[in-house]
Amino acid sequence: xxxxxxxxxxxxxxxxxxxxxxxxxxxxxxxxxxxxxxxxxxxxxxxxxxxxxxxxxxxxxxxxxxxxxxxxxxxxxxxxxxxxxxxxxxxxxxxxxxxxxxxxxxxxxxxxxxxxxxxxxxxxxxxxxxxxxxxxxxxxxxxxxxxxxxxxxxxxxxxxxxxxxxxxxxxxxxxxxxxxxxxxxxxxxxxxxxxxxxxxxxxxxxxxxxxxxxxxxxxxxxxxxxxxxxxxxxxxxxxxxxxxxxxxx
Numbered sequence: 001x002x003x004x005x006x007x008x009x010x011x012x013x014x015x016x017x018x019x020x021x022x023x024x025x026x027x028x029x030x031x032x033x034x035x036x037x038x039x040x041x042x043x044x045x046x047x048x049x050x051x052x053x054x055x056x057x058x059x060x061x062x063x064x065x066x067x068x069x070x071x072x073x074x075x076x077x078x079x080x081x082x083x084x085x086x087x088x089x090x091x092x093x094x095x096x097x098x099x100x101x102x103x104x105x106x107x108x109x110x111x112x113x114x115x116x117x118x119x120x121x122x123x124x125x126x127x128x129x130x131x132x133x134x135x136x137x138x139x140x141x142x143x144x145x146x147x148x149x150x151x152x153x154x155x156x157x158x159x160x161x162x163x164x165x166x167x168x169x170x171x172x173x174x175x176x177x178x179x180x181x182x183x184x185x186x187x188x189x190x191x192x193x194x195x196x197x198x199x200x201x202x203x204x205x206x207x208x209x210x211x212x213x214x215x216x217x218x219x220x221x222x223x224x225x226x227x228x229x230x231x232x233x234x235x236x237x238x239x240x241x242x243x244x245x246x247x248x249x
Contacts, residue, residue: 017046022177024185032104033157042191043249045173046184050159053179056194056240057215058228059187060163060171066102066154068093071110076148077131082139086119088150089131097127104155107134111149114142121152157187165211165225173248175215189248192232197241205231207243217243 017030021044034046053059063069070093077087086107088094100123107119122135144150156172163171173187174195198210201219209225210216217228232242 015046019046019184019186021186024177024179024183026180026183028184032155036186038191040191042193043189044176044186045157045189047157047160047173047187048184049161049179049181051161052181053160053162053175054196054215055175055178057175057196058163058171058209058217059160059173059175059215060169061154061156062159062161062169063154065159066105068102068152071149071151073149074147076144076146076150078146079140079144081141081143083143084136084139086134086136086140086144086150087131088134089129091130094127094132095130097124097132099126100124102134102152102154104158106153107136108151108153109142109144109148110151112147113145114140114148117141160187162215163209164214165209171209171226171228171248174243174245188245190245192242192244194240195228195243197235197237197239199235199237201231201235201241203231203233205235207231207241208247217241 015034015036017034019025019029030046036044072088072090072093075088075090079086102121103123105121107121109115109117119136122137125133163169173189174193176186179185196216198213198216198218206220207217207228208220210218211225227247229243229245235241
């Protein structure tokens with residue numbers, strides 16, 4: 001159990017972040033993705049905001065900034081079992097990569113030698129002649145060859161932006177307050193919260209990411225957009241609605 005001590009601060013040694021749930025900071029005060037969980041079941045993640053966001057809106061990872069959302073085919077340099085570095089060379093996906101752009105991201109081995117594994121990335125070099133070296137937290141379990149195919153999922157809470165239904169967004173949380181661009185703060189990922197409402201969903205209705213209003217939820221009408229949660233009271237269009245989250249963690 002954790003204890004609330006005021007102004008959103010929680011005594012929770014596991015998260016190691018000295019920042020209140022309703023505060024923002026121009027400097028990083030803890031690990032990106034750190035978890036803070038309250039005794040009522042609400043869970044929060046520490047995030048870095050690439051752009052400004054209102055209170056009570058859904059945010060997401062912007063894949064164009066933190067991920068490689070297509071498989072890189074046959075572009076790996078062979079790496080032995082136990083290696084903690086992987087080199088990928090591909091002008092299309094990595095030619096403009098900057099140093100540590102993919103820090104905290106996940107390297108997926110998708111096909112051929114070494115397929116089926118997930119490795120977290122410590123950091124990466126800037127691209128040099130379209131080649132990028134990725135340093136991994138854990139050594140390779142199976143060797144990679146030049147035929148190995150890979151992809152990268154970015155850190156879900158790094159460089160987040162207001163979520164839309166576009167294909168290149170992955171929902172990662174709900175803002176707890178108004179956030180400035182290039183500031184650090186918390187997003188909620190579990191429990192009861194408040195989110196901008198698109199439409200008038202009934203109490204108990206299932207809600208998904210709006211396909212028309214950035215950062216909002218709407219009544220579930222298809223399986224195209226991510227499922228977010230369940231309405232806890234009748235929604236009013238353009239107001240905010242209570243939501244029991246069940247689609248983010």
